Amino acid sequence: MPKRLYARSLIIIIAPMVLLQSLIAFVFMERHWQTVTQRLSTAVVRDISGIIDLMDTFPQDPGHENLIRISRERLALNISILPLDPLPAPGPKPFFSILDSILSEEITRQINRPFWIDTVGDSDLVEIRIQLEDKVLRVFARRSQAYASNTLIFLVWMAGSALVLLAIAILFLRNQIKPIQQLAAAADSFGKGRPAPPNFKPRGAEEVRRAGAAFIVMRERIERQIEQRTTMLSGVSHDLRTILTRFKLQLALVSNRLDTAAMEQDVEDMQSMLEGYLAFARSEAEEETGTVNLDRVFAKLKEEGNLLGRGFTSTIRGPAEIQVRPNAFSRLVSNLVSNSFRYAKNVYVLADHRDGWLTITIDDDGPGIPKEMREEVFKPFFRLDEARNQDSSGTGLGLAIALDIARSHGGDIILDESPKKGLRAIIRIPA
Known part of the structure; x- marks a missing residue:
């Protein structure tokens, strides 16, 4: 069965109509067409049989002029008397001709003499030859006399009306399906973090x-x-920044009298944590979709790797340009690659x-993450205690932000074991 609603709806409309018309056509062909043709052929053969009886009853008329005249004027049959010659060889039978079979059966049943008929072709006449004792009777009859000629008209009207009804049904059905398709497109765009189509509004059935x-x-x-969550966290971050600024000023004033290195480190850690919180809060903020070039993104990451003394290799298969939210996508890739830079060479x-x-697919040759911890690391503020360095700077929000961005684009992130003996991170998003 088709998976699309439009195709299924068409089948629901077309299948009953085709079944009904097939049944009607079968009944018509089996009953009406065959019955009418049977009766017409019986009447024509009965007339021919009567002509043969008259010829046998009145043999004193060698030319049978009166019989030929009466047959033409009263019976609409054009007859002629031919010398006694062998009948022509039987011609090829048509694949489907109800007239040929019924007419042959009636001649055999009523006359029971050698005969030859020609019903093939587009001619309006049917030729019948019957071999008598000393001559051959040739009869030309109109095809409509022995055949139900209105069948083609019936089939044409039936097929034509069906096509017109199907065209109307398809037109109306398409208009009913279009609002559903627009709703699906709007929901898909929203799931990928993209703005809804500009012309989207509720339409169609109730x-x-x-x-x-x-x-x-x-x-x-x-x-x-x-928006409310982002505004709230941004306000909290702004207020804490003010306090941190005053804290730094006070540290600067007392730096000549005290050893403030540890306190300054605490301030820097708090600043870093606030920046992480703000980034996490902004990860779902509205951002217009734009074009991002992967070559440029990877070039910046390569420069970062060179500064840190790390090796970086990138390969792109397919188009380098994608349609995503530029800032969010750059943060997504940067968070994962920077995480690899921190723990791998x-x-x-x-x-x-x-x-x-x-x-x-991002592979590194670092220590990796145990299989049972690969889901936990995406939780906010989660930090590993053995596989990763606990003393390194960070807020534990990098992977949480990355996963949040990937899912806001309609995708996901999967962690696995890398062939390089480290960690493999797979980002998959629609683009």
């Missing part, structure tokens, strides 16, 4: 309109909730862009 209106309300609630990146999906 149920579809209600679904569209409910989607719009849901989208507005989610956007409002994200070499990083290998493969971007595969095809079939509407972008898959970025």
Whole structure:
């Protein structure tokens, strides 16, 4: 069965119509067409049989002029008397001709003499030859006399009306399916973090309109909730920054009398944590979709790797340009690659862009992450105590932010064991 609603709806409309018309055509062909043709052929053969009886009853008329005249004027049969010659060889039978079979059966049943008929072709006449004792009777009859000629008209009208009805049904069905397709496209765009189509509004049947209106309300609630969360966390971060600034000023004033190195380090850690919180809060903020060139993204990461003394290798398969939220996507890739830079010496990146999906595979030769901990590391503020360096700077939000961005684009991140003996991170998002 087709998977699309439009194709299934067409089948629901077309299948009963085709079944009904097939049944009607079968009944018509089996009953009406065959019955009418049978009766017409019987009447024609009965007339021919009567002509043969008259010829046998009145042999004193050698030319049978009166019989020929009466047959033409009263019976609409054009007859002629031919010398006694062998009948022509039987011609090829048509694949489907009800007239040929019924006419042959009637001649055999009523006359029971050698005969030859020609019903093949587009001619309006049917030729019949019957071998008598000393001559051959040739009869030309109109095809309509022995054949139900209105069958083709019936079939043409039936097929034509069916096509007209199907065209109208398809036109109306397409208009009913289009609002559902627009609603699906709007929901898909929202799931990928992209703005809804500019011309989207509830249309179509009442149920579809209600679904569209409910989607719009849901989208507005989610956007409002994200905006409120971002505003709240941004305000908290701003207030704490003010306190940290005064704290730094006080440290500077007392730096000549006290050893403030530890306190300054605490301030820097708090600053870093605040920046991480703010980045996490902004990860779902609204950002317009734009074009990002993967070559440029990987070039910046390579420069970062060179500064840190790390090896970086990147490969791109397919188009280098993708449609995503630029800042969020750059943060997504940067968080994962920077995480590999921190714990590995070499990083290998493969971007595969095809079939509407972008898959970025990041491999490193670091210590990796135990299998049972690969889901836990995506939780905010989670830090490993053995596999990763606990004393290194960080807030524990890098992977959480990366996963949040990937899912806001309609994708996901999967961690696995790398062939390079380290960690493999797979980013898969629609692009």
